[in-house]
Amino acid sequence: xxxxxxxxxxxxxxxxxxxxxxxxxxxxxxxxxxxxxxxxxxxxxxxxxxxxxxxxxxxxxxxxxxxxxxxxxxxxxxxxxxxxxxxxxxxxxxxxxxxxxxxxxxxxxxxxxxxxxxxxxxxxxxxxxxxxxxxxxxxxxxxxxxxxxxxxxxxxxxxxxxxxxxxxxxxxxxxxxxxxxxxxxxxxxxxxxxxxxxxxxxxxxxxxxxxxxxxxxxxxxxxxxxxxxxxxxxxxxxxxxxxxxxxxxxxxxxxxxxxxxxxxxxxxxxxxxxxxxxxxx
Amino acid sequence: xxxxxxxxxxxxxxxxxxxxxxxxxxxxxxxxxxxxxxxxxxxxxxxxxxxxxxxxxxxxxxxxxxxxxxxxxxxxxxxxxxxxxxxxxxxxxxxxxxxxxxxxxxxxxxxxxxxxxxxxxxxxxxxxxxxxxxxxxxxxxxxxxxxxxxxxxxxxxxxxxxxxxxxxxxxxxxxxxxxxxxxxxxxxxxxxxxxxxxxxxxxxxxxxxxxxxxxxxxxxxxxxxxxxxxxxxxxxxxxxxxxxxxxxxxxxxxxxxxxxxxxxxxxxxxx
Numbered sequence: 001x002x003x004x005x006x007x008x009x010x011x012x013x014x015x016x017x018x019x020x021x022x023x024x025x026x027x028x029x030x031x032x033x034x035x036x037x038x039x040x041x042x043x044x045x046x047x048x049x050x051x052x053x054x055x056x057x058x059x060x061x062x063x064x065x066x067x068x069x070x071x072x073x074x075x076x077x078x079x080x081x082x083x084x085x086x087x088x089x090x091x092x093x094x095x096x097x098x099x100x101x102x103x104x105x106x107x108x109x110x111x112x113x114x115x116x117x118x119x120x121x122x123x124x125x126x127x128x129x130x131x132x133x134x135x136x137x138x139x140x141x142x143x144x145x146x147x148x149x150x151x152x153x154x155x156x157x158x159x160x161x162x163x164x165x166x167x168x169x170x171x172x173x174x175x176x177x178x179x180x181x182x183x184x185x186x187x188x189x190x191x192x193x194x195x196x197x198x199x200x201x202x203x204x205x206x207x208x209x210x211x212x213x214x215x216x217x218x219x220x221x222x223x224x225x226x227x228x229x230x231x232x233x234x235x236x237x238x239x240x241x242x243x244x245x246x247x248x249x250x251x252x253x254x255x256x257x258x259x260x261x262x263x264x265x266x267x268x269x270x271x272x273x274x275x276x277x278x279x280x281x
Numbered sequence: 282x283x284x285x286x287x288x289x290x291x292x293x294x295x296x297x298x299x300x301x302x303x304x305x306x307x308x309x310x311x312x313x314x315x316x317x318x319x320x321x322x323x324x325x326x327x328x329x330x331x332x333x334x335x336x337x338x339x340x341x342x343x344x345x346x347x348x349x350x351x352x353x354x355x356x357x358x359x360x361x362x363x364x365x366x367x368x369x370x371x372x373x374x375x376x377x378x379x380x381x382x383x384x385x386x387x388x389x390x391x392x393x394x395x396x397x398x399x400x401x402x403x404x405x406x407x408x409x410x411x412x413x414x415x416x417x418x419x420x421x422x423x424x425x426x427x428x429x430x431x432x433x434x435x436x437x438x439x440x441x442x443x444x445x446x447x448x449x450x451x452x453x454x455x456x457x458x459x460x461x462x463x464x465x466x467x468x469x470x471x472x473x474x475x476x477x478x479x480x481x482x483x484x485x486x487x488x489x490x491x492x493x494x495x496x497x498x499x500x501x502x503x504x505x506x507x508x509x510x511x512x513x514x515x516x517x518x519x520x521x522x523x524x525x526x527x528x529x530x531x532x533x534x535x536x537x538x539x540x541x542x543x544x545x546x547x548x549x550x551x552x
Contacts, residue, residue: 036369041437042411044480064368070285077368102288105364107295108331108373109324111288114308119284146320148310151282184320185312214315217323 004092004170004202007057009262010245016252018048026259028056030091032245035062038088039080049088058088059203059243061172062095064106065130067140068113068123069099078133085134091243092202094139094172097123097160114149115159120166127167139202140164141172144180144209144218156181157195164200171196174205175235176247179228180216193234204244206232206265221250224261232265236272282308291324296364300325332360332373339374339404342455343396355393358386371408377401395448396455399484402440402475406482409438414478414535420528427542429505433498433531434539438477441487441495446471449486478535485534490515491527503543504528 008029013021020026031052038045052058064077085093098110113119131137142160154162164171173196182189208222224232224246232244246261282290287308294302300322309317333356337344344352359380365373378398381387387394414436423431446469454463472492475484487495490511497507504524512520531537 036371039369040371040408043408043477045408047411047480066368070288074368099288100368101365102285102292104366105292105296106366106368107292107324107328108335108365108370109327111291111324114284114287116284122284146323147317148312148320149287149308150310151308152310215312215319215323 004243005057006241007059007091007243008241009265010059010243011258011262012061012245012247012249013049013052013058014249014252015045015048017255017258020255022048022051024255025055026255028259028262030057030059030243030245032059032061032247033088033090035060035081035084035093036064039084053088058090060085060088060090060093061141062093063110064100064108065095066098066100066106067095067126067130068097068111068119069102070122071102071104073126073129078130082134085136092139092170093134093136094141094203096141096143097163098143110143112143112145112147112149115152115154115156116149117153120154120159120162123163124167127163127169131167131169137169139170139172141174141205142177142181143174144177144184146184146215146217148185155187155192155195157192161195161197161200164197169200170202171200172203172205173201173235173239174207175231176205176207176209176224176228177218179225179231180209180218183216189231190234193231193238196239198239201239202242204232204235204239204242205247206244206261207247219250220247223253223257229264229268233268233272236269241269294321295325295328298325298329329360331370332356332365335370335373336377340377340397340400342400342452343393345455346393346396346451355381355387358384371404374404375401391445392448392451395444396452398442398444399448399452399473399475402442403482403484405440406438406475406477409436409477412436412438412538415532415537415540417529417532419537419540420532423540423542429503429508430542431504432501432541432543433504433537434541435499435531435536436476436538438475438482439499439536440475441492441499442473442475444471444473445469449473449484474534474536476534476536483534490520490523491530494524494527495531498531501543 010030010032011028013031013033038049096110099113100109100111101107142156160171178189178192182192206224207220208224210217210219244265246258248258290304294305301318305321306317311317312320336356347355359377363376363380367373378394378401381394381397446467447464448471450464472487473484474487474495493514494507494511497510508524511524
């Protein structure tokens with residue numbers, strides 16, 4: 001497999017920060033867009049995207065591919081996605097291990113699947129078909145989940161690893177989602193991280209979530225919490241400097257706070273590098 | 282349970298708000314720290330919150346007009362009968378004005394329907410297909426004697442709306458930051474044009490004669506034919522001056538994206 005470019009430290013591109021990014025040209029290595037927000041005929045979003053892509057590498061992240069749905073693949077959606085891919089020329093394209101609806105309905109959520117061999121066969125087949133259609137490998141992200149199914153036959157990390165191997169796709173590892181799901185379902189986030197195949201992970205997501213006491217929800221409206229930063233260190237030691245980014249989708253702070261989170265990533269990486277050089281010496 | 286059955290049951294319970302659906306709950310394992318219904322409830326609640334948020338974002342003036350409680354009622358009614366069938370949340374609210382028109386409960390709310398239709402058209406204009414507006418100088422390149430043969434292409438975002446009389450003024454009052462007085466709607470109707478000027482949605486009310494003229498121009502009729510139609514249907518004496526002003530307005534508003542010369546008799550309808 002040809003490795004994807006190592007883009008460095010990125011942010012989710014959101015309209016709330018358009019003007020600031022254009023005026024200050026911040027030290028961000030790349031931006032990730034939500035694909036669906038630009039799958040529109042024209043207007044300001046597409047015009048702004050043209051400006052950003054002339055200055056920064058862009059990756060496309062979708063929320064509606066519904067790769068695990070039992071509905072037939074939505075070829076209208078995939079065709080619109082492909083048109084956007086042709087226009088944006090992203091470094092890569094990703095979506096989630098989830099379904100968003102059946103019978104033509106879309107619940108606009110990343111819904112969980114039972115971790116069964118039936119679901120695995122289904123998802124592998126669909127990822128392969130999507131990759132053939134788009135003419136490129138895609139990245140699949142682990143979603144946060146709030147329920148687990150009694151009929152599941154394997155762990156989520158076993159499912160992801162097997163899925164990536166059989167579909168020959170790559171993985172977008174969301175560190176916050178690992179943490180949220182581990183809390184909600186009572187498994188070890190460290191075991192999860194340690195079992196995901198290193199060669200498949202091409203991008204990392206970091207984000208904040210909401211602590212509801214007995215469970216946690218992936219809301220992207222808070223700073224990254226300390227437990228997730230701790231997990232990030234472990235992830236970096238295992239997966240190396242693959243492209244990593246902060247997702248923020250609500251309760252938008254001053255842009256400088258997101259830059260500070262990126263800086264913290266850089267410092268963690270520098271400390272890991274420093275530590276490994278010392279031990280090598 | 283097969284994957285298809287599980288997804289059908291899960292979706293059906295989310296759509297109906299059945300957070301304790303026995304089929305779904307029976308398919309789940311019980312996490313250590315909480316009940317199965319708590320976890321499933323996250324999906325049930327999230328769906329309602331999310332679609333309500335889409336509607337609030339698209340119809341702020343309508344929400345002000347109806348008030349929080351009645352707007353929430355409208356959201357519940359719309360969501361119950363119109364599960365989203367679009368991959369892009371941006372289009373979820375597209376049917377709200379038609380839903381209000383078709384609903385026994387909301388059909389009588391003429392003001393609200395008008396405002397909903399106007400707000401929806403503004404959302405559509407925001408990301409409609411691009412077009413480069415012609416400057417007024419483009420018109421000057423055509424000799425006045427050729428004007429009757431002029432035909433127009435308009436910005437792809439341009440939509441003409443038929444609304445209850447006073448809707449545009451009401452929308453402005455609802456959208457103003459201060460407590461602007463809300464005009465009473467009179468009987469009858471009014472027309473409005475909605476389009477995108479640069480990156481921003483724009484709108485204005487249209488008089489009967491300009492609505493007629495724009496409608497004909499959109500249908501590809503030449504300016505000469507439009508002049509005859511307007512003169513026939515409206516005040517013949519003032520028609521030429523008003524039509525010349527319309528033409529200038531269409532250019533200065535950025536509505537016209539191409540100008541050509543058609544045949545003299547194109548689309549001519551005998552008066």
